[in-house]
Amino acid sequence: MAAGKLVKAAARLLRILGEERCAIAGGMAVNAHGFVRGTRDIDVIVTMPLTEARRLLSENGVTARLSKGDVVGGDFHCLKGVITVGSRPADAVPFDVLPPVVPLEPERFMDLVVRGQRLRVVDPDTLLRLKLRAGSSHDLYDVAILTNLHPDWMEHALALAVSHGKEMGERLATLIRDPRVRGQAREVQRQDRALQALARRAAAKRTPGRDSGT
Numbered sequence: 001m002a003a004g005k006l007v008k009a010a011a012r013l014l015r016i017l018g019e020e021r022c023a024i025a026g027g028m029a030v031n032a033h034g035f036v037r038g039t040r041d042i043d044v045i046v047t048m049p050l051t052e053a054r055r056l057l058s059e060n061g062v063t064a065r066l067s068k069g070d071v072v073g074g075d076f077h078c079l080k081g082v083i084t085v086g087s088r089p090a091d092a093v094p095f096d097v098l099p100p101v102v103p104l105e106p107e108r109f110m111d112l113v114v115r116g117q118r119l120r121v122v123d124p125d126t127l128l129r130l131k132l133r134a135g136s137s138h139d140l141y142d143v144a145i146l147t148n149l150h151p152d153w154m155e156h157a158l159a160l161a162v163s164h165g166k167e168m169g170e171r172l173a174t175l176i177r178d179p180r181v182r183g184q185a186r187e188v189q190r191q192d193r194a195l196q197a198l199a200r201r202a203a204a205k206r207t208p209g210r211d212s213g214t
Contacts (some may be wrong), residue, residue: 008085009093022046023109032121042095046159076173102129148185
């Protein structure tokens with residue numbers, strides 16, 4: 001899905017739900033923290049009850065249904081819907097609204113401007129807690145890549161994983177050390193450096209008088 005469409009849809013969701021009471025989570029948050037990978041939907045975590053979030057969405061013409069998880073089995077309820085950012089059916093973007101299933105500190109959320117849109121994204125601690133609570137192989141892989149990109153996250157991530165059980169701690173530690181994971185993290189870093197160098201060269205060309213020494 002086109003990145004611009006996701007960004008516009010995410011910004012609209014945040015405005016509807018109240019930027020001070022929600023933040024982007026899931027794949028878009030993983031991207032914001034340095035591991036850019038494909039994602040086709042938007043996850044938003046809120047500090048309010050889902051009933052209130054559903055009401056706010058409805059008042060702004062966005063329909064969302066309550067998806068009931070197996071609470072006894074550790075799952076949780078969430079809202080699921082589709083939000084439009086244009087007049088065509090192809091302009092619709094699926095989304096999930098998540099309740100506060102991990103401790104939230106909104107003052108730690110990150111404010112970013114992406115493609116001219118203001119987005120609020122969960123902080124590293126919240127992202128790690130959400131990923132480890134989900135606990136799928138896909139989520140653990142995201143955490144392993146992120147901790148290789150941000151080594152200062154590693155100790156905290158491993159401690160959080162162990163809090164979910166020894167097995168999860170061992171799975172994450174093994175993934176973090178996996179040569180393929182480390183190789184992919186190094187490639188992400190190489191690509192980031194190349195993009196930054198390209199941006200610097202483009203900025204230098206736009207600077208008047210640079211070549212004339214003024």
